[in-house]
Amino acid sequence: MKITKSLSEEKDLIFDAFRRWGYLEADLDPLGSLRPAPHPELAVDGETAEQARSIYCGTIGVEFMHIPDPEQRRWIEKELEAPAPEVDRQWVLERLVRADVFEQVLQAHYIGTKRFSLEGTSGVLPLLDEVLDTAAGNGADRAVLAMSHRGRLNLMLHVVGRPAVDILAGFEDVDPRSVLGGGDVKYHRGATGSYLTHGGRRMAMHMVSNPSHLEAVNPVAMGRVRAKQTRLGATGRARVLSIVLHGDAAFAGQGVTAETLNMANLEGYTVGGTFHVIVNNLIGFTTGPAELHSSRFASDLARRLPIPIFHVNGEDPESIVRVARIAENFRHTFSTDVVVDLVGYRRHGHSEIDDPTITQPVLYAKIKDHPPLGQLYASRLGADPAPFVAQAREELEHALREAGQLTRIPVLYELPDYWSKYKRGRWTPDVEVRTGADPAQLLEVSRKISSYPEDFAIHPKVKRLLDQRAAMGQGKQPLDYGTAEALAFGTLLLEGTPVRLAGEDSRRGTFNQRHAVFFDTRNERPYIPLAHLSPEQARFEIHNSPLSEAAGLGFEYGYSRDYPETLVLWEAQFGDFANGGQVVTDQFIVAAEDKWDLPSGLVMLLPHGYEGQGPEHSSARIERFLQLAARDNIQVCQPSNAAQYFHLLRRQALRLWRKPLVVFTPKSMLRHPDALSPLADFTRDHFLNVVPDTEISGASRVLIATGKIGHELRAERARRKDSSTAILFLDQMYPFPDADLAAVLAAHPAAREVVWVQEEPANMGALSHVMPRLRRLAGNVVVRSVKRSPAASPATGSGKAHELEQHAILELAFAPLAP
Ligand SMILES: Cc1ncc(C[n+]2csc(CCOP(=O)(O)OP(=O)(O)O)c2C)c(N)n1
16 A cells, blocks of 8 residues: 655654754764764755755754653744844854953963863853843843853853953962962852843852862752742742853763752752753863763763753854753743753863873864854954954953952952851850750640641551650650751741751651651651641751762752751761762862852761671761861761750751751661650750760779760670779760860869770771870870771671670770779
């Protein structure tokens, strides 16, 4: 049977083939290395094919047929198949010229200085101009821009709106004494400013401070946007635009990119769509695309999301502007991420002091003779760029003269008003506040957290736990950590502090201890009691995070940067996994105040303790955090009982001193009788940095420990009926509480030895942090330590070996005193 197709069906088929595969044959690379890849389904000719080819295989190539939603696909088709709208060519030309001249002037004045020029991809400037203009038309009035080194200074001037003199001051490197041992290089610092769109609207701009570690800023920026949006209430999502610029090598290679993309549409994380730009110069340092990614495009990772990827030739400014507008409107309409892959080249070496001809001699011979984009576009338009060049040059020359006379480093950003009442810098005693709660309030919260709506079918196991929580709140039985945490959150919420907690399986709690969300046994409907305390309470959010540490931690850090009033907590499933977010810890959490003078009050909850669960379920690496601690940059604590945890969380929220807090949280101690606390301890004044021994005074030996092992020592002491050994808990390891510890030690003037006892191997735990400090405090008294032998991995995999080791620690701690 012969099937005849109607003309329109045939047209559709041809168009569909181009819609699906056209991007492979598009003309994207100005220098021609990324050649069109012919696709068999496009080997058609005729008028319809030519029409489709001109749309889908020109200087724009769009991947969108993988999007399952037909409405979204049709939306894109319609935009692309409509005639290209008018572009203000003079404006675009001026912007390109400005971008080029900025780099040329710097090249001439600061020979041999790194600046990571944008030349070769300067089309990014009109691209961002158009994104901001379109977004402003869609209701945005501020944007957060995250990016790495490439073109950063250029965009700081032209998009963030920082005065040129502020940027050039970085090249003058004035006032080095003010940043001895601190600060950061000029192309990593953040900046705030104001941008006037082409359409005459103002956008508040925020370029996020960024470490050298590529892509690590992505989740941080997303968290910041989410916090800014949340602060603004119902209109926040529309008003704050998230833009992230990526390098092609970094986008394809770094895992955190994938982790962050995965958060795009999650309820607890979404920002209504991030605008991604790959500033694709088809090279990473000295390495070409064939060695950088297994796929044709660096952008392929983004295909994991049902979103469009727009490739555009970086030397067709009008296509760039068109793509920017379409992509921003798509993002706004469908609240999803979008990706624009702007393909260009890199005019110089990786930095300007790097010679690219060593590794890519042919490519760079070609680039040497290739004119800058402003010049190319001007000749395409038949326009004279000279007046624009002269104007841009004159402005920069003027700024150069001013910068040369500066004696102080200009501050590139302003902290928003919501930071004004908070303190950073060193700890001082006056930051302390009362953290105890009022018994009536504790009772009220405990009642609310253990109740649920009448028509709610509660799980019987949860019901039992809630009955216990209610009894704890009435003071009928001592309180456990889970209840203490809920009481800390509940009292803070009633006092006006919002709480946001996210982590893997955090809603229930990895150890079945939290139950912040109940699930109806008939239909899994969730109920969050802490969100139903009172109509006037502050906002409570608790999210199960995706299985990600780097992006999960980075996001909450970012959130804490823009919401100092909120108690923001990130929880690791086991503390051992927190090192998946090590870059965030090293580059942001511990160092941001030193590098960028940017504070945060983030809390990290890291389950820690040696319980025979093997090398990856024992240690949150106390030693690493203590090694990172200096100049009061963080607080490192391990609360030894439920009430201490309660006070610690409240202290973090109620003090106006904003500092990251690292908390080693319990596992087996969660419900252990020795770590429970009476209700009365929740009403006392504050957190104790050192928990004294209330049973023994005038001891002949003082054991000092932190966390679970301290309770094991107490149990051992009881077993031995020992009445001459005092056991102290060091609940705050950093800042080291010298005065508190000295005061507690003074209760044991006859002590003949002070012993630091830890479960961790000798090369881990708090040992090397604590010992010199203990020696200083103990004066002439002997100080020794008990610990596992040095080890390459944190813990044994054998439960029995663990028991033997634990036993040996206890034996050594109680070894007879030397005569
Ligand atoms: C996580 C990380 N690894 C390595 C580096 C060192 N490094 C700096 S730039 C660069 C190449 C980046 O290439 P690309 O992402 O394409 O950006 P481009 O510099 O070409 O704009 C490398 C490897 C780094 N900064 N961060």
